[in-house]
Amino acid sequence: MSLDRIGYVYTFGMGEAEIEAALETTDTGVLALASSGSAYAVPVGCYYEDGSLYVRLTDDGASRKLSYLEATAEACLLLYAVGPSDGSWSVVALGPIRELTGTDREAFDEATMIERFGKPRIFDEDLEAIEWSVYELEIEELTGRKTGGETLP
Structure with missing residues (x-):
């Protein structure tokens, strides 16, 4: 070809x-x-502030992503967009990921989570059984690519 x-x-x-x-x-x-040796990727709500990258996760007691999360030494978060005329960009962040606890977690109450991460996308989970958590990806490596000729985002 x-x-x-x-x-x-x-x-x-x-x-x-x-x-x-x-x-x-x-x-x-x-x-x-x-x-x-097995990979798992999942769409997530994310939020960036002052050099920290956060993701919001939910668990209904049967979360596949959380079992993978516990085994992952270095996580990868991909953010991307495709615009008109084939314009696009992508950013890849790599690093360890940890669950926020204590006062770090308290900074993300329900209203703040909606404001920063948007509305959660619920699938077949029982709404009453869902537990919310926030994780911080410690950025050790950050790269970005864009198509030529356009200023993005």
């Missing part, structure tokens, strides 16, 4: 200010976890 015949789009590294803007304006990402 020849790329000359099917076409392609050049991508370029994003600068720190562009990455920061993407993190500050995006409230949904994909959290990738791993356990014993």
Whole structure:
């Protein structure tokens, strides 16, 4: 297959200010976890503030993601957007992830969680059985790519 015949789009590294803007304006990402050579990725609500990246997770007592989370040494969070005319960007954050507890967790009451992460997406869970938790991904590596010619986000 020849790329000359099917076409392609050049991508370029994003600068720190562009990455920061993407993190500050995006409230949904994909959290990738791993356990014993098996991967698991799940869409999550996310929030960025002052160099910290947070994700909101729910558990109804049968959460596959939480079992993967416990086994993951380094998590990966992908944020991305695709705009008109093939414009796009993506940011990948890598690092350890930990559940917030105590006063750190208390900073995320119900109203604050809705404000920062948006409305939760509920599937077949029993609403009364859902437990809410907030995790912080300690950013050790952060990279961003964008398509050429456009200022994003």
